[in-house]
Ligand SMILES: [Zn+2]
């Protein structure tokens with residue numbers, strides 16, 4: 001809100017704007033500038049106040065239609081309709097202005113304006129004493145506020161500006177809002193109490209923060225663990241699925257290991273020795289030869305496994321039972337907990353704690 | 354080390370390298386904005402000092418978990434606002450539930466306080482208070498619901514966009530717009546009651 005797209009209008013222009021003496025195009029330019037410039041807004045506010053004190057506000061020279069509307073809305077407590085305008089016509093502008101203000105203060109305060117943000121909730125008297133909307137055409141006070149603070153989208157801004165050009169009533173409303181908006185923009189910051197910084201820093205462990213940050217940035221393992229933590233199941237059903245999915249390969253691997261190690265000639269130490277031997281050969285020998293060795297190793301293991309199965313029916317039967325049970329459990333869990341997408345739901349938050 | 358040219362993100366980077374002066378720079382950028390928000394929320398300078406310090410201490414000690422893709426200013430305001438709103442809620446529970454039936458959110462408070470709005474015949478303490486916080490407009494802001502207050506202060510004092518305010522307050526955009534518009538309407542009304 002501090003950078004200005006347009007230059008400040010000269011003092012005369014602001015005064016003329018406050019006095020509604022600018023041609024529409026120039027007025028629109030100033031209006032646009034005021035939207036982004038608190039300084040000029042407050043200057044205009046000053047002129048408007050001054051004009052108001054002189055009771056020479058040109059904005060209060062109303063159209064005939066507006067006067068009719070005012071008179072139509074005056075309750076019986078007010079002077080008889082018909083007499084007031086005539087008197088006013090003859091009276092100096094100051095008296096006319098005062099009269100109009102008085103009349104407007106008598107108007108019934110029904111509801112808010114169409115589209116006003118406070119139109120929901122209890123109906124509250126409109127303190128501005130503004131005439132009720134003519135049709136649905138007037139922009140709501142939210143739009144007026146948006147115009148003054150420059151938060152309207154271009155299309156809406158254009159519509160509201162065009163309306164204000166033709167509607168003195170809404171220009172009044174905008175004028176009523178302007179001082180508040182300017183005052184709010186002028187609030188500014190208050191000085192922080194003395195000793196604020198040292199009191200804060202006394203309770204910040206700079207080294208600990210830096211150390212944690214360093215560890216965080218250095219360790220990909222930690223990041224992997226965090227990722228795993230995010231994929232971790234978040235409900236007991238999630239754990240069931242993970243368990244069921246994990247059971248099948250675990251059981252199969254276990255069964256294979258059991259079957260292989262059950263062979264009387266094969267020990268775990270023997271397999272490791274064989275692997276080490278083959279690996280050394282791989283490293284020392286040419287790639288092609290090593291590939292050949294690898295193929296023969298794979299084939300060897302397969303044949304060994306088949307032989308183990310043939311020669312050790314006891315462990316084989318046991319592993320088949322485990323495998324079947326694992327498969328059944330997986331299938332059961334999967335069937336029970338589908339659909340799976342609900343498990344993936346995880347929220348990312350920016351909250352510090 | 355000269356930080357004035359750096360943006361917040363880079364200053365945070367230096368702070369994470371363990372440089373005390375970078376923390377100092379973040380404080381010099383945000384101590385006034387954060388304190389200003391909190392003191393206008395709680396309208397008690399010494400309490401505001403505690404809460405604002407608490408916010409910085411919390412933020413700085415968790416700086417290693419700060420996500421640099423997020424605006425630092427939004428982060429610190431979010432922490433400060435959460436602390437302040439929590440405090441106001443707790444205080445309201447302590448005082449309101451004792452002597453008043455729990456009514457609509459914030460309404461009892463607003464109505465009660467509206468009676469105290471300085472109007473020519475201010476009590477001495479209200480007078481000094483309104484002096485300290487800059488007069489009638491400050492007093493009027495103090496009588497808004499806390500949520501309206503935060504939104505309006507972030508909008509007008511900090512110049513935050515509506516979507517940033519929604520992010521800081523963890524509210525939908527439409528709610529924030531409504532808060533700001535209603536808050537301003539109430540302010541306008543409050544200020545007119547006084548001058549009328
Ligand atoms: Zn300007």
Ligand SMILES: [Zn+2]
Pocket residue numbers: 137138139163167169170171
């Ligand atoms: Zn209109």
